[in-house]
Amino acid sequence: xAQQLIDQFAARLPADRRAAVYQSTKTTHEKRxxxxxxxxxxxxxxxxxxxxxKQHVLENLDTLLPAVEAKLQANGAQVHWAATAExxxxxxxRIMQARxxxxxxxxxxxxxxxxxxxxxxxxxxxxxxxTDLGEFIVQLDHxxxxxxxxxxxxxxxxxxxxxxxxxxxxxxxxxxxxITRRARQFLRQKYLQADVGLTxxxxxxxxxxxxxxxxxxxNSRFSLAAPKCHIALVGIEKLVPRDRDLGLLLNxxxxxxxxxxxxxxxxxxxxxxxxxxPDGPEELHVIFVDNGRTDVLASECRAILRCxxxxxxMNVCPVYRQASGHAYRSVYPGPVGAVLSPLxxxxxxxxxxxxxxxxxxxxxCHEVCPVDIPIPDLLLRLxxxxxxxxxxxxxxxxxxxxxxxLLASQPAAWKAALLGGKIINYLPTKLLPVxxxxxxxxxRTLPEWRGGEFRRWLRHRTTP
Amino acid sequence: xxxxxxxxxxGKRVQLMATCLCDAFYDDVARATVEVLEHAGCTIDFPxxxxxxxxxxxxxxxxxxxxxxxxxxxxxxxxxxxxxxPSGSCAAMLFHGAPLAFEHEPDLAAVEALGRRTWELLDFxxxxxxxxxxxxxxxxxxxxxxxxxxxxxxxxxxxxxxLRSIRGVEVVEFxxxxxxxxxxxxxxxAFPHISQAMGDLKLEHIRxxxxxxxxxxxxxxxxxxxxxxxxxxxxxxxxxxxxxxxxALASA
Numbered sequence: 001x002a003q004q005l006i007d008q009f010a011a012r013l014p015a016d017r018r019a020a021v022y023q024s025t026k027t028t029h030e031k032r033x034x035x036x037x038x039x040x041x042x043x044x045x046x047x048x049x050x051x052x053x054k055q056h057v058l059e060n061l062d063t064l065l066p067a068v069e070a071k072l073q074a075n076g077a078q079v080h081w082a083a084t085a086e087x088x089x090x091x092x093x094r095i096m097q098a099r100x101x102x103x104x105x106x107x108x109x110x111x112x113x114x115x116x117x118x119x120x121x122x123x124x125x126x127x128x129x130x131t132d133l134g135e136f137i138v139q140l141d142h143x144x145x146x147x148x149x150x151x152x153x154x155x156x157x158x159x160x161x162x163x164x165x166x167x168x169x170x171x172x173x174x175x176x177x178x179i180t181r182r183a184r185q186f187l188r189q190k191y192l193q194a195d196v197g198l199t200x201x202x203x204x205x206x207x208x209x210x211x212x213x214x215x216x217x218x219n220s221r222f223s224l225a226a227p228k229c230h231i232a233l234v235g236i237e238k239l240v241p242r243d244r245d246l247g248l249l250l251n252x253x254x255x256x257x258x259x260x261x262x263x264x265x266x267x268x269x270x271x272x273x274x275x276x277x278p279d280g281p282e283e284l285h286v287i288f289v290d291n292g293r294t295d296v297l298a299s300e301c302r303a304i305l306r307c308x309x310x311x312x313x314m315n316v317c318p319v320y321r322q323a324s325g326h327a328y329r330s331v332y333p334g335p336v337g338a339v340l341s342p343l344x345x346x347x348x349x350x351x352x353x354x355x356x357x358x359x360x361x362x363x364x365c366h367e368v369c370p371v372d373i374p375i376p377d378l379l380l381r382l383x384x385x386x387x388x389x390x391x392x393x394x395x396x397x398x399x400x401x402x403x404x405x406l407l408a409s410q411p412a413a414w415k416a417a418l419l420g421g422k423i424i425n426y427l428p429t430k431l432l433p434v435x436x437x438x439x440x441x442x443x444r445t446l447p448e449w450r451g452g453e454f455r456r457w458l459r460h461r462t463t464p
Numbered sequence: 465x466x467x468x469x470x471x472x473x474x475g476k477r478v479q480l481m482a483t484c485l486c487d488a489f490y491d492d493v494a495r496a497t498v499e500v501l502e503h504a505g506c507t508i509d510f511p512x513x514x515x516x517x518x519x520x521x522x523x524x525x526x527x528x529x530x531x532x533x534x535x536x537x538x539x540x541x542x543x544x545x546x547x548x549x550p551s552g553s554c555a556a557m558l559f560h561g562a563p564l565a566f567e568h569e570p571d572l573a574a575v576e577a578l579g580r581r582t583w584e585l586l587d588f589x590x591x592x593x594x595x596x597x598x599x600x601x602x603x604x605x606x607x608x609x610x611x612x613x614x615x616x617x618x619x620x621x622x623x624x625x626x627l628r629s630i631r632g633v634e635v636v637e638f639x640x641x642x643x644x645x646x647x648x649x650x651x652x653x654a655f656p657h658i659s660q661a662m663g664d665l666k667l668e669h670i671r672x673x674x675x676x677x678x679x680x681x682x683x684x685x686x687x688x689x690x691x692x693x694x695x696x697x698x699x700x701x702x703x704x705x706x707x708x709x710x711x712a713l714a715s716a
Contacts, residue, residue, distance in 0.1 A: 362643075381564075399520075408533045
């Protein structure tokens with residue numbers, strides 16, 4: 001195989017789909033950049049500071065996790081620990097069964113995608129309805145999200161209108177307001193019928209035990225308004241040490257994700273309904289999910305766990321823009337996904353070992369990351385890991401480097417090759433059975449070979 | 465974004481690393497580099513045993529092979545003098561990429577020491593030697609490609625400072641500066657479709673600005689973009705910034 005899987009996917013991607021992804025990511029990236037640099041004198045220092053806070057969390061999880069557990073319990077929440085995806089799903093089921101609950105509404109959470117919660121609950125006769133508009137459409141279509149912030153970035157409104165029609169949500173109408181209104185009408189009843197509201201959490205403050213949720217549609221509030229039980233699925237890396245750290249992180253998250261100063265809804269949840277409050281969930285369960293994260297923490301790629309899921313790296317990434325999110329064959333696409341997904345795959349790493357290759361290592365992802373993750377360095381580390389694991393998917397299309405390294409460490413052979421290489425000026429290179437050369441020449445001409453010319457000039461010139 | 469902590473420059477003796485691309489394809493860029501450095505008062509040593517920085521193997525994922533080449537480069541460029549390269553990405557390989565691949569190796573210190581005296585040419589002229597302008601005249605509208613390995617280093621501002629100081633030079637703006645040209649070393653052959661699409665997008669932006677030529681501090685980007693343009697039957701003129709500086713001297 002001479003071509004990487006993601007490149008093959010990109011080559012097959014319909015033009016309108018690529019255009020949708022490209023336009024949307026480009027616009028968001030440009031707004032994000034203008035806003036950050038307009039409003040802050042030194043955004044790069046803010047990114048470094050935020051990265052430092054999240055790195056501190058990672059390096060102190062052993063003490064911060066027990067501390068936040070105690071705080072949450074003091075606030076009246078019940079804390080559960082799930083080492084695996086299966087354990088996390090089972091915990092949700094246990095909580096629901098204990099209440100005799102059968103209906104769940106869920107706000108957007110990538111962890112629930114990661115653990116395939118919807119599928120698991122369906123197998124146990126429980127309906128888990130998505131309430132984020134994008135996720136709702138994904139669910140209707142049995143599709144998968146292709147972006148962590150904009151799950152339907154790959155769809156246009158005509159497709160959505162057709163889908164609504166198919167599912168009995170009204171005659172074809174691709175007016176975005178109509179689509180939104182119909183979804184809202186359908187969901188309103190579901191909120192009232194639900195037994196449980198499930199959310200993620202963007203941050204959990206160790207200091208106060210506050211869960212912080214940011215959304216733009218208000219759906220997470222609705223998910224918590226009627227149901228008597230709130231379950232929050234939280235990756236163990238989501239902690240921040242103090243409430244005041246949120247000032248920095250929320251400012252960076254909204255700007256990086258959607259080019260907003262602040263998302264429309266920012267919720268701070270400190271426990272279940274208090275006796276003095278008129279309504280709200282009577283039970284709050286926080287399920288901390290590991291699912292491979294402690295292995296990532298133990299690896300040299302632990303900085304990827306700083307990620308606050310803003311999606312800025314995929315918005316700026318030229319490879320994501322050409323290939324779209326589904327090309328990455330995993331829950332987390334784009335540059336962050338190219339690092340995180342193979343790592344979370346654990347023993348199945350070889351199946352995703354090509355993802356870290358899907359980058360020209362241009363560094364744009366690092367430049368925009370609100371928590372300063374050196375993504376290109378992590379991609380490089382995983383390429384090395386893929387090579388050492390002998391993963392065929394990672395090797396595809398990469399010329400063999402062993403022989404080249406031998407040549408490049410022997411000056412006499414190198415000089416001979418510089419001179420001998422001239423032969424390519426006289427060969428029909430397009431016909432040579434050398435895959436990298438063919439891949440190059442398929443769309444680019446090769447410059448004239450002038451090996452040895454500089455050294456000859458240097459030897460024969462009269463130094464001024 | 466790249467770690468570019470450098471030793472201050474004290475003398476004017478330098479070692480030149482031509483880079484494999486200039487050794488094999490772009491000899492005039494290496495010549496221009498020599499002439500520019502000499503104009504800046506440098507004495508140049510060219511170690512004959514030099515080959516490549518090792519970047520293709522590092523990026524290709526074969527770190528064992530990369531370390532073999534880096535070790536050769538460390539031996540070849542012994543001493544204390546600054547090592548100058550007419551390439552942002554090869555320089556970044558030596559001061560950023562190589563130390564990454566040597567983290568658990570006994571000779572990490574030697575690799576890091578080489579990194580601290582390794583400079584991309586324009587970064588060296590402005591931030592190493594302290595030049596703030598360049599003499600001469602060069603009449604052209606120039607599109608300066610933002611080579612990715614110059615991100616976060618002093619190279620791009622340095623190139624702009626010197627180019628803008630040359631009489632006759634007009635640096636033109638074009639869209640999506642932060643986007644990569646699509647070369648990416650082995651990426652260009654392992655992801656031929658995406659690489660080509662990225663190149664086409666870059667060329668579209670550049671052409672819209674109607675420059676006389678496209679310049680860079682890296683020949684790899686220019687090889688990809690000019691190769692793509694030529695393949696489509698619409699060749700573009702490319703110049704390394706060193707060639708522009710050298711040619712400006714002719715009318716100084």
